[in-house]
Amino acid sequence: MSQEAHSVTGIDSRKLLMWIFLASDCLFFGALISTYLIFKDNIPNPPYPTDRIVNGEFFHGLLNIPLTSVSTFVLLMSSVAMVLAVYGAQNNNLKMMKGWLLSTIVLGIAFLLFQVYEFRHFLHEGLGLSTNQFGASFYLMTGFHGVHVGIGVIILISLLFGSFRRNSLGSDTGFHIETAGLYWHFVDIVWIVIFTLVYLMPY
């Protein structure tokens, strides 16, 4: 858009828009994570996130740290791939860009599959959305994050397809990849926060 190119600060308006949107997104996750943390010590009935003994009875915690560490690692690696894709785009290396974009997408989808597995496992263990506050706030928070990853995957796939239509890199393609990269890294960082606060933080 002709108007979008104009910029007092030298930062492209579209990138600025992404940055500010991410600031807003922080508060979405902030509210969701707070809800989880507020409830985690006051869950009225099992299943619980971590091992606990209630009235002399032992309950197994549901959260599986080793498994989630793996999926977290997968998502982190997708960020590395994203960095390389942006690097390729900026250096006019179309092949490199496409290859790493594809890797990012595959890793993103792998992360989502881990999440699907985790949700199904929890359901199987008797944790539904309405079972207790752990279920409600956990599914809402991680589900919302999963939707973010999903949207990211869709954006990256569209960019990948878009890049097949040309044989050289327009300046705009590189720009779009970079902006999508911002989003992707943000979603990763949010996951690190969730992983730390929800999975790793001891009681």
Place this chain on the structure above:
Amino acid sequence: MTAVLPLTVKENSNSGIWSWLTTVDHKKIGTLYGISGVIFFILAGAEALLIRTQLAAPNGTIISANVYNQLFTMHALMMIFLGVMPMGAAFFNWLVPLMIGARDVAFPRLNALSFWTFLSGGLLLTSSWLFGEAPDVGWFAYAPLTEKAYTIGKAMDFYAAGLILLGVASTIASLNFVVTIINMRAPGMTWFRMPVFVWMIFVVAWLLILSLPVLTIGLVQIYFDRNFATNFFNPTGGGDPLLWQHLFWIFGHPEVYVLILPSMGIVSEVLPTFAKKPIFGYSAIVFAGLSIAVLGFAVWSHHMFTTGLGPVPSIVFSASTMAIGVPTGVKIFNWLATLWGGSIRFTTANLFSIGFIALFTIGGISGVMHASPPIDTQQQDTYFIVAHIHYVLFGGAVFGIFSGFYYWWPKFFGRFLDEKLGKINFWLFFIGMNLTFFPMHFLGVQGMPRRIYRYDTDLGWDMWNQVASIGSYMLAVGMIVFLYAVWKAYKTEPNAPDNPWDAPTLEWATSSPPPEHDFDVIPVVHDRDPLWYNRDNNIVQEQVTDEHIHMPPPSYYPLLLSIGLLVGGIGLLTTLIISFVGVLLVFYAIWGWVLEPTS
């Protein structure tokens, strides 16, 4: 596909309904916001008149308790989200690009999207009346009243879905205007040369960007509680009703500044023009605005003093609330000092601005009173609070908006609003407003609770209630006078000069009304009051005749996307399959949007 507009092409070549549905022009979008805002304002006002008629005498019989609950809830929701906010949006859509010397906003299509999404949300929320399912638990919708066990029908789903849509609309608009203000300023328009109005909008946009997500999550949780049997806020299931209060007020207090800051911006433009001197203490006003934004996020629990927060939080929130009175007071003194020693012209616009200062100050003072927890414990849920909110919202926000109407009408439409009618309008509003709301202080202190649908004779509340109702009819008459002035202006030939008030800001540098591309030549700014600087230094804007200006072409994708969101919202109220259709529509619209050529 870019329309190449030679300077001779005027905008009358693109009128007609389709041009409004597909417009991406910030001025037309501003007008759309204005028209819808005024209509919703009138509807919300009608609800208030019903309330006042019921309460005019003891033991009112015209309205049942149920309908009464719906009336006060919808009155507040419509006034806040569908009346005052959109009227504010009308001004910032119109003015921000003009004031910073830009041809449009950073993202014209996103701008259209925010309007249509706002309208979708507004229609969804108000349509609840048609089904007899209007929300009825107060605009802040305290849990557990919002839970399925207490509100069986769809009312609270209307509330959640409607406000989520409205939140999406406001967020998009705010993102757009933050980027516009950062990136689209004309050469020489540095941060500290920006008009105060633009600064206030910058602050408002940030407040919305950072507070709406919190409300949205709360609304999603209400929706889940009601439809998927979760227990976020339901105490019998281990949920926490106070969590909702926190989420709501973390949004809710910044929201009250969202309502007032545009009007503070308007007043800061009107007063200097009619006092013929620059705003007093420009930097102080700007920094006061910024500190209000920061402090505004640190005071929300003053709405929750009576929930038993404990002494420490109460003291902290009481102190921060009193502290926010300081920047507010700074502004009031700045406005007074702007008037001081000026050669004041008492135009209608200026009267409304001066009225603003007086009335807003009263509301600010009562605000600081209930910043004190022991005092608030007496005042909470009484008419004293109702008096406070209306002094700041009617005397403040609405007076500012009307000041803006009378001030910028000639710029927007090339026609003046009649000054004689304007003064009648002003005095009816000023007297009516004080008659309606001042007695509510007395009623509150006498212990009359808010949100009761009738009261007994022997409580000593009769007289002031009657006075308040009479005042409210005066307000209605004032509104009719305003509409008549609008109609009269509409019937006259455009005759407004470019800068009829001899005002200092850039929007007055272009024609009245401005051409589609706003400025034939992008102005160069040398001073905080650019037009006065040019006037005093005999600088004449150079005239260029054959420039080709690229304006973005119209697009129907924003409208389509909003319809998708609306269908999604309707799905939330009926069956999720419909939501799915809405999502598909959204995807289709985004697809078309992205591929649509814009240059």
